[in-house]
Amino acid sequence: KAGVTQTPRYLIKTRGQQVTLSCSPISGHRSVSWYQQTPGQGLQFLFEYFSETQRNKGNFPGRFSGRQFSNSRSEMNVSTLELGDSALYLCASSLEAVRYGYTFGSGTRLTVV
Amino acid sequence: SQQGEEDPQALSIQEGENATMNCSYKTSINNLQWYRQNSGRGLVHLILIRSNEREKHSGRLRVTLDTSKKSSSLLITASRAADTASYFCASLYFGNEKLTFGTGTRLTIIP
Numbered sequence: 076k077a078g079v080t081q082t083p084r085y086l087i088k089t090r091g092q093q094v095t096l097s098c099s100p101i102s103g104h105r106s107v108s109w110y111q112q113t114p115g116q117g118l119q120f121l122f123e124y125f126s127e128t129q130r131n132k133g134n135f136p137g138r139f140s141g142r143q144f145s146n147s148r149s150e151m152n153v154s155t156l157e158l159g160d161s162a163l164y165l166c167a168s169s170l171e172a173v174r175y176g177y178t179f180g181s182g183t184r185l186t187v188v
Numbered sequence: 189s190q191q192g193e194e195d196p197q198a199l200s201i202q203e204g205e206n207a208t209m210n211c212s213y214k215t216s217i218n219n220l221q222w223y224r225q226n227s228g229r230g231l232v233h234l235i236l237i238r239s240n241e242r243e244k245h246s247g248r249l250r251v252t253l254d255t256s257k258k259s260s261s262l263l264i265t266a267s268r269a270a271d272t273a274s275y276f277c278a279s280l281y282f283g284n285e286k287l288t289f290g291t292g293t294r295l296t297i298i299p
Contacts, residue, residue: 079230081230108286108287110289117289117290117291117292118276118289120286120287120288123285123286130285131284131285131286133286163228165230165231167231172285173280173285173286173287174218174219174280174285175236176221176233176236177221177223177231177233177287178233179223179230179231179232179233180230181229181230182228182229182230184228
């Protein structure tokens with residue numbers, strides 16, 4: 076079966092712009108989580124969506140938002156980009172809950188210049 | 189922060205040797221999971237150990253959990269060049285539905 080698909084793979088944006096990243100989970104997986112990975116902070120949890128509802132949220136500013144559609148596909152949006160938002164953004168899906176483990180996508184590498 | 193620590197931060201060994209990496213976490217966990225990440229790509233789930241388990245095996249992987257010390261270790265036996273990657277432990281704390289990842293161990297296998 077197809078894995079978790081993230082698009083685009085690479086993105087370069089200018090400070091102040093906004094960006095939307097997309098994630099298609101494994102078919103049948105209803106939980107989608109987003110993580111930010113940077114060399115300095117490591118892997119930081121952004122949020123989790125389950126059945127179109129945000130179920131958990133990390134400690135990120137309101138510029139970071141997300142949503143999930145009825146087919147479980149998810150998008151995350153970052154508005155008013157800052158240089159510090161440059162990171163690898165990883166999407167992960169699981170059947171019902173993270174207690175069973177995640178399947179990760181390959182990530183979107185965002186560079187803010 | 190509940191982020192756990194892993195040690196060593198980096199490890200280089202000869203192919204065929206065993207590699208051991210350690211992970212510590214903060215409070216009571218539901219389970220602990222290990223993931224591998226190849227050079228800037230997505231993470232791959234390796235193994236999950238529940239809080240009531242002490243040891244688990246999967247192929248060349250062996251994971252132990254010591255809840256009294258709040259620590260876990262991952263042993264990779266008979267290492268191969270393809271095992272070169274970063275390894276992360278991730279804790280699922282009770283009352284939480286998100287994984288908290290450790291800082292990672294960068295493993296390099298020398299052919």
